Amino acid sequence: MNNPQLDADGRLRHLLSTEGLPKKILNQILDTAESFVGVAEREVKKVPLLRGKTVCNLFFENSTRTRTTFEIAAKRLSADVISLNVNTSSQSKGETILDTVDNLIAMHADMFVVRHSQSGAAHFIAKHVPEHIHVINAGDGRHSHPTQGLLDMFTIRKYKPDLHNLRVAIVGDVLHSRVARSEIHALTTLGVPEVRVIAPKTLLPAQVEKLGVQVFHDMKAGLKDVDVVMMLRLQNERMNGAMLPSVQEYFKTYGLTQEKLNLAKPDAIVLHPGPMNRGVEIDSSVADGKQSVILPQVTYGIAIRMAVMAMLAGGQISGNQS
Amino acid sequence: MTSKNSNLPDAEELLITLAQKLKPLLQKNTALVGIQSGGVWLMQRLLVLLDSTITAHAIPHGTLDVSFYRDDYAQRGLKTENRPSQITFDVENKHIILIDDVFYTGRTTRAAMNELFDYGRPASIALLALVNRGGRELPITPQITAADIQLTAAQNLQLLQNTDGTLRLELKLAPPSTHQAQHTHE
Numbered sequence: 138m139n140n141p142q143l144d145a146d147g148r149l150r151h152l153l154s155t156e157g158l159p160k161k162i163l164n165q166i167l168d169t170a171e172s173f174v175g176v177a178e179r180e181v182k183k184v185p186l187l188r189g190k191t192v193c194n195l196f197f198e199n200s201t202r203t204r205t206t207f208e209i210a211a212k213r214l215s216a217d218v219i220s221l222n223v224n225t226s227s228q229s230k231g232e233t234i235l236d237t238v239d240n241l242i243a244m245h246a247d248m249f250v251v252r253h254s255q256s257g258a259a260h261f262i263a264k265h266v267p268e269h270i271h272v273i274n275a276g277d278g279r280h281s282h283p284t285q286g287l288l289d290m291f292t293i294r295k296y297k298p299d300l301h302n303l304r305v306a307i308v309g310d311v312l313h314s315r316v317a318r319s320e321i322h323a324l325t326t327l328g329v330p331e332v333r334v335i336a337p338k339t340l341l342p343a344q345v346e347k348l349g350v351q352v353f354h355d356m357k358a359g360l361k362d363v364d365v366v367m368m369l370r371l372q373n374e375r376m377n378g379a380m381l382p383s384v385q386e387y388f389k390t391y392g393l394t395q396e397k398l399n400l401a402k403p404d405a406i407v408l409h410p411g412p413m414n415r416g417v418e419i420d421s422s423v424a425d426g427k428q429s430v431i432l433p434q435v436t437y438g439i440a441i442r443m444a445v446m447a448m449l450a451g452g453q454i455s456g457n458q459s
Numbered sequence: 460m461t462s463k464n465s466n467l468p469d470a471e472e473l474l475i476t477l478a479q480k481l482k483p484l485l486q487k488n489t490a491l492v493g494i495q496s497g498g499v500w501l502m503q504r505l506l507v508l509l510d511s512t513i514t515a516h517a518i519p520h521g522t523l524d525v526s527f528y529r530d531d532y533a534q535r536g537l538k539t540e541n542r543p544s545q546i547t548f549d550v551e552n553k554h555i556i557l558i559d560d561v562f563y564t565g566r567t568t569r570a571a572m573n574e575l576f577d578y579g580r581p582a583s584i585a586l587l588a589l590v591n592r593g594g595r596e597l598p599i600t601p602q603i604t605a606a607d608i609q610l611t612a613a614q615n616l617q618l619l620q621n622t623d624g625t626l627r628l629e630l631k632l633a634p635p636s637t638h639q640a641q642h643t644h645e
Contacts, residue, residue, distance in 0.1 A: 181577035
């Protein structure tokens with residue numbers, strides 16, 4: 138089956154999921170992002186790569202951090218950025234997604250950054266657009282959130298460069314989490330030897346071990362000797378169903394406290410994709426503690442998004458050329 | 460498709476000439492900036508050759524990867540291997556000496572100047588190149604070179620680094636579609 142994310146020459150055409158992306162491309166994104174980290178430290182925080190291009194942020198679902206970092210990333214590449222909060226505009230008037238997209242193409246948009254509550258929405262748009270237009274998935278339903286997965290990999294690599302020698306635990310609501318799926322695919326593709334998921338049975342997808350992870354239901358066993366703890370957001374709306382007894386109960390069993398974190402390696406780092414529920418999945422003292430790399434994640438998120446947009450807009454030439 | 464290089468100058472000899480020409484220009488407010496990757500190799504060698512002068516004047520140095528600033532980015536895209544630019548000193552009011560290996564169209568220099576200005580406002584920028592191979596397309600020319608050679612657009616002069624760190628020049632046939640901007644670096 139052909140991979141809609143790659144063109145005939147194996148170059149990145151759309152970024153829809155970390156699943157199915159070859160290790161070479163993942164590493165290329167991470168390496169390119171490395172070059173963009175420094176841009177933020179200059180007097181002029183801009184490079185002219187996307188000058189004259191128009192990036193459309195199409196957000197059918199709310200998001201502050203992701204939309205803002207995509208906007209900043211596009212602007213630092215000198216693109217023009219339009220952010221549409223589609224909930225409040227044409228969709229409420231009954232326009233279909235593809236009509237919205239076609240109208241923006243008629244306005245000469247060059248790239249779409251799409252977030253939607255339905256899994257597969259970004260794929261759907263990517264299949265529809267003409268060849269010169271690129272689509273980036275900024276989160277679709279429970280399926281995928283590839284730039285989050287990639288920025289997590291970038292953050293881990295910054296603190297723990299030897300990925301082939303790591304034990305990583307993903308903790309929390311794996312069932313509903315597109316972030317967890319993107320992380321798991323990226324971690325296994327990049328060769329991290331041991332990926333664990335820690336969650337109650339009700340918050341794990343069926344046959345999750347087939348993704349190449351070890352399953353734990355107990356924090357104490359699961360966190361033992363890990364190098365990286367990746368927390369997931371517990372979505373409050375899940376509480377209304379019968380999946381969990383109560384927030385207090387969840388915090389007691391699966392909330393990350395310093396005491397539980399002490400079971401991991403002493404130099405273990407803690408990640409969280411945000412927004413955090415303090416006192417639900419993570420204790421404030423851990424979130425603000427010295428093992429937390431939650432704010433660096435946000436900073437690196439801009440570099441990752443710049444790298445992805447730059448690679449899509451310019452294609453990539455294999456080999457070394459000046 | 461490498462032709463015999465018998466009539467090409469020896470890069471190591473040119474390097475010595477270049478160091479001699481550069482030495483009198485170094486002063487307190489000078490900074491060296493090598494353009495990836497050949498310009499960086501040259502700079503590293505020059506730093507060693509001119510060590511006493513560089514140290515005496517406390518001359519800072521840095522590197523530029525101009526791929527994000529190239530005018531042909533949309534056609535050429537990114538290299539698979541990017542080396543971040545590293546300018547750790549304050550560019551403001553410095554006399555910058557840009558170092559490139561082979562000067563050809565001038566487009567790399569233009570990109571490098573644009574990037575430098577995003578770090579601050581230098582007092583001046585001069586360009587040093589090991590070889591000027593002719594064929595400039597912009598009103599830019601190097602102030603300091605060790606050799607001038609006239610080559611055709613079908614020829615591609617590259618500076619290469621041997622495993623022991625020494626440098627050599629090689630003449631290749633340029634790929635037809637990219638010869639306009641193609642020069643140096645491997």
